[in-house]
Amino acid sequence: MSKWSLITKGFIKENPTFVLVLGMCPTLAVTTSAMNGLEMGLATMFVLLLSNIVISLISPIVPDKVHIPGYIVVIATFVTVLQLLMQAFVPAVYEELGLFIPLIVVNCIVLGRAEAFAGSHGAGESALDGIGIGLGFTVSLTLIGIVREALGSGAVFGWKFISGDGILAFIMAPGAFLVLGYLMVLFNKLAKK
Amino acid sequence: MEYFLIIVSAIFVNNIVLAQFLGICPFLGVSNRLSTAVGMSGAVCFVITLATVVTFLINHYLLVPLNLTFLQTISFILVIAALVQMVEIVLKKAAPALYQALGIFLPLITTNCAVLGVAITVVSKEFAFGGAASHLMNLGEATVYALATSLGYALAMILFAGIREHLAQSDVPKPFKGLPIALITVGIMAMAFLGFSGIV
Numbered sequence: 001m002s003k004w005s006l007i008t009k010g011f012i013k014e015n016p017t018f019v020l021v022l023g024m025c026p027t028l029a030v031t032t033s034a035m036n037g038l039e040m041g042l043a044t045m046f047v048l049l050l051s052n053i054v055i056s057l058i059s060p061i062v063p064d065k066v067h068i069p070g071y072i073v074v075i076a077t078f079v080t081v082l083q084l085l086m087q088a089f090v091p092a093v094y095e096e097l098g099l100f101i102p103l104i105v106v107n108c109i110v111l112g113r114a115e116a117f118a119g120s121h122g123a124g125e126s127a128l129d130g131i132g133i134g135l136g137f138t139v140s141l142t143l144i145g146i147v148r149e150a151l152g153s154g155a156v157f158g159w160k161f162i163s164g165d166g167i168l169a170f171i172m173a174p175g176a177f178l179v180l181g182y183l184m185v186l187f188n189k190l191a192k193k
Numbered sequence: 194m195e196y197f198l199i200i201v202s203a204i205f206v207n208n209i210v211l212a213q214f215l216g217i218c219p220f221l222g223v224s225n226r227l228s229t230a231v232g233m234s235g236a237v238c239f240v241i242t243l244a245t246v247v248t249f250l251i252n253h254y255l256l257v258p259l260n261l262t263f264l265q266t267i268s269f270i271l272v273i274a275a276l277v278q279m280v281e282i283v284l285k286k287a288a289p290a291l292y293q294a295l296g297i298f299l300p301l302i303t304t305n306c307a308v309l310g311v312a313i314t315v316v317s318k319e320f321a322f323g324g325a326a327s328h329l330m331n332l333g334e335a336t337v338y339a340l341a342t343s344l345g346y347a348l349a350m351i352l353f354a355g356i357r358e359h360l361a362q363s364d365v366p367k368p369f370k371g372l373p374i375a376l377i378t379v380g381i382m383a384m385a386f387l388g389f390s391g392i393v
Contacts, residue, residue, distance in 0.1 A: 021221075025214050026214075076267040080263060080266050084263060099313060102309070103215075103309060103310055106304050106305070106309050172387065173211055173386075175380070176214065177376045177377065177379040180376050181372075181375075181380060184372060184373040184376065185373045188368040189368045
């Protein structure tokens with residue numbers, strides 16, 4: 001696989017949200033606005049990139065029987081690093097995303113890539129894989145965020161294009177499921193062509 | 194009275210799946226059949242309650258006195274993984290029938306974010322009581338919260354599995370088949386649960 005396709009596969013072919021359907025919890029929970037989706041995507045990409053690199057380096061020396069706990073400790077370490085960095089430099093974002101930053105530990109995308117890719121590839125390729133899948137995740141989250149923010153509060157990235165309120169339900173829980181469901185329909189329709 | 198409020202709020206108003214978006218993967222993954230949904234809910238109830246009590250004690254008596262609360266995420270996930278493994282071993286010996294019934298669901302619970310989510314929620318002031326906490330939860334409140342939350346999980350899961358069994362037999366347009374229609378159904382369920390908001 002060429003280096004370029006390692007990065008681009010996350011957008012369509014192996015899109016973590018619409019095709020692999022992984023990491024649903026943050027996808028639904030934090031996408032109340034485009035900005036939140038973007039920030040969550042980047043936070044996940046940070047952990048994914050670093051854990052992919054480290055796991056690809058240590059996987060030859062980790063005994064097979066304990067490789068999953070081993071990977072989880074690596075991932076949890078980077079999540080803790082991310083938590084401390086965010087608390088120090090962007091406390092407002094950290095508060096906004098709340099519980100879902102520590103929950104990156106159990107995001108199946110991260111462990112999934114460790115298991116399916118980083119454990120059996122070199123550090124360079126794993127880094128590119130982390131960037132590719134991370135970007136795909138970020139784009140999907142931002143997209144869902146844009147749709148929900150546009151319908152729910154009549155704005156995109158905080159820029160309001162209608163006065164007054166939008167359809168509030170789209171910012172609340174039901175909107176998350178509905179928007180993701182319909183976007184998946186759209187994705188299926190377009191991808192099948 | 195306070196316990197009653199926690200219970201109603203955790204089961205209906207802030208339902209863990211339909212309002213807090215935790216544990217979505219198994220919620221969508223194993224809700225195809227009612228019987229598997231019941232098995233999974235049972236296993237999740239058990240593990241969430243047990244894990245919350247254990248991590249609460251570890252946090253209270255180990256991490257806080259030693260000023261190591263930044264290790265919460267790492268230590269909690271390890272404790273949960275170990276607990277799940279232990280529950281598996283104990284069940285296998287003590288209740289083989291139950292172990293058989295739960296099957297593959299038990300090991301999968303480690304990566305169910307509902308477990309870690311509840312464990313982190315009850316020990317942090319920012320998240321407990323929907324963010325409006327005046328004090329940290331004590332052990333009793335944490336246990337009741339964990340139990341009620343997992344009952345809410347079971348409720349959502351079993352209701353959804355019931356609907357999904359009917360969905361499987363209905364004629365759904367092709368692009369909607371599978372997950373999209375399931376997600377839209379959950380969306381409508383979540384809308385129904387919004388009706389509970391404001392009662393607590």
